[in-house]
Amino acid sequence: MKAVKKNSLLRQWNGPLTNDLVLHPGDFGLGQVPARLKPDATTTVVCGYCSTGCGLTVHLKNGEAINLSADANYPVNLGMACPKGWEALTPLGAPDRGTTPLLRDAKGDLKPVDWPAAMTEFCARMKAVQAKHGAHSIAFLGTGQICTEEMALLGCLFKFGMDAVHCDSNTRQCMATSHVAYKQSFGFDAPPFTCADFEESDVLVFIGANPCIAHPIMWQRVLRNKKSPEIIVVDPRKTETAMAATQHVALNPKSDLTLLYGIANLLVQSGWVDAKFIERSTTGYAEFAEFIRQFTPDKVAAETGLSVGQLYRFAETIHKGKAVSFWWTMGVNQSHESTRTAQAIINLALMTGNIGRPGTGANSITGQCNAMGSRLYANITSLIGGHDFKNPEHRAKVSATLGVSEDKIQTEPNLAYDQIIDGIRDGKIKGLWVIATNSSHSWIHQDSFNDILSKLEFLVVQDMYPTTETAKHAHLFLPAAGWGEKDGTFINSERRFGLVKKIRRAPGQALSDFNIFKLIAQYWGCGEMFAKWSSPEAAFQLMKELSRDQPCDITGVRDYAMLDASGGIQWPLAEADGARLWSQTQPQHAGLAGRGGGSEPAAAGHRDTAALRERRLFADGKFYHPDGRAKFFFDLPRPMLEMPDKDFPFVMLTGRGTSAQWHTGSRTEKSDVLRQLRPEKIYVEINPRDAQQLGIAPNSSVRVASRRGELIATAHVTPTVSPGQIFIPMHYAETNRLTFASFDPHSRQPSYKACAVKVEAV
């Protein structure tokens, strides 16, 4: 350890700050933000909450951010932002920020320690677990909310440096379904759209998505649509989005697969399919068309609770649309048969040829700011860069690019999130490292999860706050810098790499996740392996090289400066295309003075400039399977795994409550403004008919119980939920005490959105 202690990384806490190794001055709150930011100017960063990835203009004074506004020139949000974006700086200054590592002492209290002690403890105890229980007895749970460069470094450090294999992230809770569905259907995990498609459709179909609340700026893009589009919302609840729709398809919970097959059958029977596209660009259509014949309108109406007339209107609206786009989010992804449901949506787009043209697409909207980065670069479900662990060429390429010996690269898949939890329960996983996720609040059937945590020999939590539900269980807490306190990239929902910048000093000794991983590598004894990863931008250059000749090729993105000047760049951008487009856009962008300077967007005038700002996939009808075609996937629907019954007669739906609340609230609850915009206490939405039958008055307290636990909530009596259903937002820690742990077999994504409960007045 001696050599490490002398390291300049560690000297910097007390001594003068230098810019060597991986640290920027100011990483410990002592120095300044990077010199490349002019002291009193503005700069653009992408927002660190949702996957819309809005551009925010940061107002600097003496080189530090003092305020934010929405960037009018950024191609995604066009000058708009939601309350979370406007308030993004506030959580950074919260009084409960972690400022030093904390180690649990013999009495069981978390006590401050310095980084050398924390790193020594981390390595010694993780290695001890491995020595006692085997190399694969340690695991990590990561996130879709740190920079891509950080995810990449973490995934490589853990698998190549620490010789471990089992890891997953909160993207399993969220995007695993879309990942698997796209991979199987298209041959690569590739959401095809660009945000302009919201404005270019004449029919938009939202399935299990509530963008008014969850993606407010995407919804603003829909409102800018000048074609008076038909908007179909498929959701059991009359959500804010459903209220704005032209057709609300209020189906029975978890009957989506039946509905979508029924619509497909109507399209086939009516001859409303695009035979040319099917012939040229797909395989498996004939079998699919035969399979869905059984989904007759009467049968589908009975199972979905809809009328036959609604089914015909839905199908006819798709047929009449010239540019039909399909959008889905968690109402689809979080179900027991989510992958086939997502693919049933993809099938509708394929069979009607609604893909590859403006305003079309089978489009999964992602959740977290960097869920897409996690899908491509976290080295968890795919070999880093969207590669295949089993493919010998891919292994050789990753090995050569990163300088990692090929025998370090696993060939077998690692355990998924739920399997890691089961592994802890069964005594196979003994060390757990949780990074930028709050599992003790957000994981399904939370009480059992929290009991299981106590079986660990070593739990490390790396977060901005030591006050999260999960950090409270930690043996070791590592204080992380947050969004705005570090450099890197996020990839938004439409595949756009956007830039995150260090515009604030992290408090105390908090370090960026990137630097924490570098430090761990050094203490672990594998620092040499990551010598090339000298800074986030150096890591970006490695990621670029890994992307070469992949569908997600970004070799045409020269560097961070190019991302900055372009308003982000969507993948793919191959080297030759990047050079050509960049040379044509440069003169116009130069006039933007580093963006946010108030000039007109560069889109005007030059076709190629527009091509750099907005790009969609599959315009040539070619997909990523070796035969260039997309595939139809389908399976028989299965019943929900926990159906309502005599004892637990209600279906409990969960989801986002307000645009001011972000997940478990560890960031948004720190803002006075955002707190004013949300109900303080947990509430349950219940239909007036049910409330009356149960003697529940508006705003009274009710007890909601499942077979796993119970909670007390305030009754919001409202017809927006149907009789027999209730809705509870996910933002309150109690919600996941009730949820039922079931999973889609293909994606292993949890089915958060339906379980059986009973409700009673208290």
Ligand SMILES: Nc1nc2c(c(=O)[nH]1)N[C@H]1C(S)=C(S)[C@@H](COP(=O)(O)OP(=O)(O)OC[C@H]3O[C@@H](n4cnc5c(=O)[nH]c(N)nc54)[C@H](O)[C@@H]3O)O[C@H]1N2
């Ligand atoms: N304000 C805010 N915005 C966020 C987030 C946040 O926490 N707060 N989180 C971000 C993240 S990570 C994500 S993943 C997205 C989630 O974004 P969304 O998926 O849009 O949000 P949810 O409310 O979770 O779920 C959407 C809808 O699914 C419906 N639903 C439930 N069961 C079914 C069903 O069986 N069928 C159908 N068709 N619909 C069903 C619910 O009623 C709900 O209205 O939001 C992102 N944006």
Ligand SMILES: Nc1nc2c(c(=O)[nH]1)N[C@H]1C(S)=C(S)[C@@H](COP(=O)(O)OP(=O)(O)OC[C@H]3O[C@@H](n4cnc5c(=O)[nH]c(N)nc54)[C@H](O)[C@@H]3O)O[C@H]1N2
């Ligand atoms: N019942 C129910 N449960 C759900 C859902 C649902 O719809 N219903 N939705 C699921 C979905 S889609 C999701 S995505 C999950 C989200 O669940 P979580 O990921 O558990 O929720 P967050 O509150 O976003 O937790 C992120 C944590 O990372 C920390 N953090 C933020 N930035 C940084 C950083 O830069 N570095 C580090 N080290 N830490 C940082 C924050 O302080 C916070 O504690 O919840 C899931 N749970």
Ligand code: SF4
């Ligand atoms: S819509 Fe999403 S990305 Fe845009 S400001 Fe709000 S939270 Fe940030």
Ligand SMILES: [Mo]
């Ligand atoms: Mo999510």
